[in-house]
Amino acid sequence: MTRSTTDEAAAPQLPSPKERRRLREAxxxxxxxxxxxxxxxxATVRSWETGRTSPRGRKRALYAKLIAPGPKAPTTTPSAVVAVAPAPPEPLPAPPPEPAPEARATVAVQAQAESAAEDKRASTAEIAAEDKRGSTAEIAAEDKQEGGAEGGAETVGERRLSPAEAFDELYARTAPxxxxxxxxxTGRRALARxxxxxxxxxxxxxxxxxxxDRDPAGWVRAAAYExxxxPWHRLRRAHRHPDAPPTEPGKRALFDALLDLPPAYRRTLLLYDGVGLDLPETAxxxxxxxxAAxxxxxxxxxxxxxxxxxxAAAPSPAEQSALLHDRLGGLARAEHVPVPQPARAVRTGSEDKARLWTRAAIAGVALLxxxxxxxxxxxxxxxxxxxxPAERxxxxxPRGGPQQLTVQDLQLQKSLREQLAHGPERLVPQLR
Known part of the structure; x- marks a missing residue:
């Protein structure tokens, strides 16, 4: 028997993934x-609770001890029954009720809301793609980290993706x-791309x-929406006005109604009824x-x-949400939206931009x-x-006494002192 098999036999047993999450929320x-x-x-805790991976070694023991049910919280309590109850059919919940005095009832309501969100997300293509991506790049990286910490007792059979391959896969699945x-x-094709x-x-x-990140696609979506x-795009001539609306009357009415909404309301409607997020995630x-959401x-x-x-003629909010989801999807698919660049070009552009900013920063520091x-x-x-400054x-x-000699006076004085006197002897002084 190998060492990994012995460790797994001696490790504590963990409940099912859904039960792990319920115990943590309880x-x-x-x-x-x-x-x-x-x-x-x-991301590792989330993968444990979704069943994609399972803890090993010391982390398994700590995790089992952390979520172990206490003596006063058996698995058959009323809170657990409420937590696993089926989700309500209405996608738009009523205003939040007054908080219950007991903490257990609050946990049960939160668990019920999150369970409804999970059921709704499971029915959309984006979350299915997210789960598939989670089993490749993100979970492979976490397994590699845990395997190195535990001494490499277990290895992942699948080939681990490099950062560039994981980015390309995320780009190919979510960019269109x-x-x-x-x-x-936005109503603008060039700006959308x-x-x-x-x-x-x-x-x-x-x-x-x-x-x-817990949701890489959501991270990129939030950055793209922002x-x-x-509002600075209004100053650009190319994006100052939206593109021509669709020619079909129904799609044109929906297009005009979306653009007439304030940006925050438009984004909330698109995330909830278009993308399929639940209300807490949209908020x-x-x-x-x-x-507020x-x-x-x-x-x-x-x-x-x-x-x-x-x-407006939809009998229930659920049918109204489904109809609006179909209409938004039909409007997006009917228009000829430009295809984004290949993933390699995007990565190269990001690296070139980072290199340019680095050189600009170095040049700025050198200039400083x-x-x-x-x-x-x-x-x-x-x-x-x-x-x-001079002042008058x-x-x-006026100054008294002899005045200052001019240049001519100085020359005459010098010549008189240097030349010998010529004339009558009576006028020549003699030394005695």
């Missing part, structure tokens, strides 16, 4: 707290959909941070509270329903050093009092 522990206690990242989403957000390419260039520049909705990505969503739906009669040295070299080393002085009496 103890009011966040993923960050569990990751800090065990010594891993949030992000361009269509940015088009619905530019926003996605800039977001991926930033992601490649910060790839060590993005690779271990760039696309920047987090738009940097708003959950009640719910209010924006209802206001945006009401404004769009005024332009689309079939949307040169100016400082020149200033130190030419600066005075002692204090020189300023010279007062009056009322002073």
């Amino acid at each position: 103890k009011s522990l966040s993923e960050e707290q569990v990751a800090a206690a065990v010594g891993v990242t949030r 959909a992000l361009v269509r989403q940015a088009y619905l957000l 530019e926003s996605v390419e800039r977001a991926f260039q930033l992601a490649w520049h910060r790839w060590p941070e993005v690779a271990v 760039y696309a909705m920047s 987090a990505e738009t940097e708003a509270s959950t009640p 719910a209010g924006r969503l209802m206001t945006a739906r009401a404004a769009v329903a005024e332009r689309l009669p079939e949307l 050093i040169a100016v400082t040295g020149l200033t130190l070299h030419t600066a005075p080393t002692h204090y020189e009092p300023p010279i007062a 002085v009056g009322g002073v009496p």
Whole structure:
């Protein structure tokens, strides 16, 4: 029997992935707290709770002890029953109720909301792509880190992707959909493509941070949305006005209704009804509270329903959300949105831009050093009092005595002293 098999037999048994998450939430522990206690990242804890990986060795024992149910919290408590109850069919929850006095009821309500969010995300193509990506680059990197910490007892059978390959896979799976989403957000095809390419260039520049993020696609989506909705684009002539609307009346009405919404309301509607995020995730990505995001969503739906009669005639919010999801998808697919550049070109552009900024920073520092040295070299080393400006002085009496000799007077005086006297002897002085 090998060492790894012996360690697995002696390691404590862990519950199912869903039960692991329920136990963690029952103890009011966040993923960050569990990751800090065990010594891993949030992505590792999430992969344990989704069943993609499982802890090993010392981390397995610490994780099992951390989420172990206490004597007063058996698995058959009413909170557990509520936590695993089926999700409500309404995608737009009612306003949040008053907080319950017991902490257990609060945990159960949170678990129910997150369970509904998981069920909704499982029905979208984006989350399926995220799970597939999580089993390649992100989880492979985490397994490599854990395998090195545990002494290399186990190895992953699949080939680990390099950073460039993981980035290319993320780009190939999410870039086309992000361009269509940015088009619905801005109404400008060129700006939509530019926003996605800039977001991926930033992601490649910060790839060590993005690779271990809980949702790399969400990280890039948020960066693309922020760039696309920047108000500075109004100053650019190419993006000052939106593109021509669709010719079909139904799509044209939806297009005009989206662009008439405020940017924050438009983004909330696109994330919830277009992308398929749940309300807490939509609020987090738009940097708003959950009640504020719910209010924006209802206001945006009401404004769009005024332009689309079939949307207003939907019998329930769930059917209204499904209809709006189909209409947004049809509008994005019907328009000829430009295809983004290849992933290699995006990575090369990001590296060139980083190299350019590095050289500019070095040149700026060198210029600053040169100016400082020149200033130190030419600066005075002692204090020189300023010279007062000349002023005319009056009322002073003229100077007495002999006046100053002129140039002619000085020449005559010099000649008289140097030349011998010629003339009558009576006039020549003699020495006696």
